[in-house]
Amino acid sequence: MGNRVAMIAGGMTQFAKSRRDSTQEELVMEAARMALFENDLKIDPLDVKKMIDGTIVSYFSDHFERQLLFGAIIRDYLGLNPIQSARIEGGGATGGLGLKAGYEMIKSGDASLVLVMGFEKMSEVSTAKGNEFIAMASDTDFDFPVGGYYTAYYAAMATRYMYEFGITERQMAKVAVKNRNNAQYNFFAQTNAKNPYATKSTSGFITIYDVLKSEKIATPLKRLDCCLMSDGAAVALLADESIARELTDKPVIIEGVGNGTDTMRPSDRPTTVGGLIKEDLLLPHEKAEWYEDMVYPGLHSFRAGRKAAKMAYKMAGITNPLEQIDVVELHDAYTSSELQTYEDLGLARYGEGGKLIDSAPFDDEKGIFKEINPKLANRIHVNPSGGLIGCMHAVGATGIMQAVSIMWQLQGKIEKFYGSDKLQVKDARRGLAHSHAGTGSDVTVFVMGRGW
Amino acid sequence: MSVGEKYVSKNKQPLVVEHPYSILYKHSFGEVSPFFVGLTKKRLLGTVCRNREKHRNGKDLLFLPPRADCPECMAEVNEWVDLTDADIRIYTFTTAYFAGETFLSKVPFTLINIDVQGFDNSYSKLTSTLVIDEPGEINIKREDIRIGMRIKPKFRDVPQDKVDASVLYFVPAEKP
Numbered sequence: 035m036g037n038r039v040a041m042i043a044g045g046m047t048q049f050a051k052s053r054r055d056s057t058q059e060e061l062v063m064e065a066a067r068m069a070l071f072e073n074d075l076k077i078d079p080l081d082v083k084k085m086i087d088g089t090i091v092s093y094f095s096d097h098f099e100r101q102l103l104f105g106a107i108i109r110d111y112l113g114l115n116p117i118q119s120a121r122i123e124g125g126g127a128t129g130g131l132g133l134k135a136g137y138e139m140i141k142s143g144d145a146s147l148v149l150v151m152g153f154e155k156m157s158e159v160s161t162a163k164g165n166e167f168i169a170m171a172s173d174t175d176f177d178f179p180v181g182g183y184y185t186a187y188y189a190a191m192a193t194r195y196m197y198e199f200g201i202t203e204r205q206m207a208k209v210a211v212k213n214r215n216n217a218q219y220n221f222f223a224q225t226n227a228k229n230p231y232a233t234k235s236t237s238g239f240i241t242i243y244d245v246l247k248s249e250k251i252a253t254p255l256k257r258l259d260c261c262l263m264s265d266g267a268a269v270a271l272l273a274d275e276s277i278a279r280e281l282t283d284k285p286v287i288i289e290g291v292g293n294g295t296d297t298m299r300p301s302d303r304p305t306t307v308g309g310l311i312k313e314d315l316l317l318p319h320e321k322a323e324w325y326e327d328m329v330y331p332g333l334h335s336f337r338a339g340r341k342a343a344k345m346a347y348k349m350a351g352i353t354n355p356l357e358q359i360d361v362v363e364l365h366d367a368y369t370s371s372e373l374q375t376y377e378d379l380g381l382a383r384y385g386e387g388g389k390l391i392d393s394a395p396f397d398d399e400k401g402i403f404k405e406i407n408p409k410l411a412n413r414i415h416v417n418p419s420g421g422l423i424g425c426m427h428a429v430g431a432t433g434i435m436q437a438v439s440i441m442w443q444l445q446g447k448i449e450k451f452y453g454s455d456k457l458q459v460k461d462a463r464r465g466l467a468h469s470h471a472g473t474g475s476d477v478t479v480f481v482m483g484r485g486w
Numbered sequence: 487m488s489v490g491e492k493y494v495s496k497n498k499q500p501l502v503v504e505h506p507y508s509i510l511y512k513h514s515f516g517e518v519s520p521f522f523v524g525l526t527k528k529r530l531l532g533t534v535c536r537n538r539e540k541h542r543n544g545k546d547l548l549f550l551p552p553r554a555d556c557p558e559c560m561a562e563v564n565e566w567v568d569l570t571d572a573d574i575r576i577y578t579f580t581t582a583y584f585a586g587e588t589f590l591s592k593v594p595f596t597l598i599n600i601d602v603q604g605f606d607n608s609y610s611k612l613t614s615t616l617v618i619d620e621p622g623e624i625n626i627k628r629e630d631i632r633i634g635m636r637i638k639p640k641f642r643d644v645p646q647d648k649v650d651a652s653v654l655y656f657v658p659a660e661k662p
Binding site: 048067175182183190191222250303 | 488489490491493494495497498500502505507515542543550551577578579580581582583584585586587588589590592595597598599606607608609610611612613614615633650651652654655
């Protein structure tokens with residue numbers, strides 16, 4: 035199998051609705067400088083830079099950037115020529131797929147130290163135009179022309195999810211409360227009131243009442259059920275294990291990598307009775323009898339997420355994710371999709387994502403969790419960074435922000451980078467980063483563990 | 487001071503200018519063009535692959551949106567079926583109060599995925615819109631829209647060179 039691959043350093047920018055102070059390449063430089071200079075590497079950062087022998091540039095939309103071949107500009111601006119590089123794009127999972135490409139570059143033996151750089155600048159067009167650009171990542175012959183856009187696709191899926199399993203809007207709203215309030219302790223987060231780029235009206239703590247009464251976007255989803263649109267960049271440095279150990283005392287080993295796919299159009303998702311079992315998507319801790327009569331995936335579950343999880347768990351030797359994983363950063367594009375993803379990742383049985391969020395102690399009167407970064411099932415922390423709802427969704431950077439956050443969690447460096455230890459998961463030994471595109475068209479899962 | 491704070495940009499006066507950008511595409515609907523021609527003739531057409539023994543679920547597959555090729559058995563799909571008068575239900579729905587730029591003036595509107603009875607619905611849950619206040623048709627309130635409700639297709643009048651999927655829409659076919 036050859037050497038393992040580790041993540042050894044990371045950086046990210048302040049995320050904001052608009053970062054007009056900097057160009058895209060300047061944002062990537064900001065994150066890369068942080069990655070090389072602030073991650074306690076054991077040799078001079080510029081000597082580390084000289085060892086980089088591969089790069090990946092991940093960004094989602096040529097429309098947002100209005101610049102094709104942007105990777106060339108990024109590599110040039112950061113002084114990373116003439117080494118090998120590729121641009122990776124895969125919708126919302128662009129960052130996760132970028133990391134996977136960097137991992138593969140090392141695993142194949144073509145490189146030993148790879149800088150993966152993701153960015154997006156979504157503020158150069160209006161929010162409505164931005165929604166349209168994102169909607170163009172749905173089928174433009176059949177779904178987009180009838181008024182389709184992403185919140186609506188997820189909302190229709192949420193309607194069916196509620197119908198199938200009895201999930202409530204209140205359970206969904208709790209996800210927003212958790213993630214948004216976590217973000218108040220992450221200085222990088224777009225909704226953190228202390229972020230110098232934060233918009234006052236869309237930052238600060240929220241309650242479940244704020245979520246439930248927020249403006250309707252597409253029923254049942256309301257404004258505060260939805261992820262952010264952001265400007266920003268995130269960078270991760272991946273290394274062959276032997277190089278990793280020369281450069282850091284705390285290499286985070288990528289123990290498992292998984293990737294799954296599904297149809298572009300929600301209309302074309304299979305509705306097979308017992309489909310989960312027929313497609314061999316049962317996880318080791320699950321019983322076939324739970325799902326024999328369940329239609330799968332239908333419009334209520336993300337088959338790609340399950341496929342990615344199964345693949346990553348197998349590689350990492352995970353037989354019961356809820357017992358073996360301490361902290362998760364997952365793609366909460368919408369509150370509903372966080373609950374759905376609990377099930378795809380096997381953290382809850384299908385249909386019981388709502389019960390998992392309900393397992394954390396909640397103050398019904400105040401409408402907030404009793405603790406910041408609450409434990410679910412008295413065991414696991416999900417989206418301490420604030421996720422896409424509280425921290426950011428600068429598409430090409432998102433999957434990288436999540437994985438770097440998991441690395442800092444395992445290294446115990448959350449306070450150093452986020453500016454508060456409130457979100458540090460004590461003694462976290464193994465984490466999971468989940469990156470997701472479209473209505474579940476492409477999903478990646480990384481299982482990461484301490485290498486020391 | 488956290489690392490994040492140390493890296494805050496000092497630039498307070500970026501120069502911002504405007505860049506307009508407009509493109510005309512000549513787009514072909516290829517082998518599923520009959521679907522779009524059908525819309526201009528007020529017919530709802532899908533395609534069917536009957537190689538059921540080669541399909542994962544052992545059933546004939548209805549494609550709506552239509553496909554000219556079967557993703558499961560890779561056969562060319564030549565059979566068109568007229569679903570204009572079929573029993574069609576709502577599989578799921580959402581009412582949009584916000585939208586992309588082009589549709590912002592049309593909110594609120596209801597998007598649906600349809601469920602054509604009599605066929606396996608794995609590949610036929612077409613996304614469309616439900617109009618609840620069409621003159622001469624059954625009118626309902628938005629809060630009365632339900633999964634499983636019977637609906638029927640309607641068609642806007644457009645010339646063939648301007649057709650797109652929005653020519654098709656649905657109205658309720660039963661009272662709540």
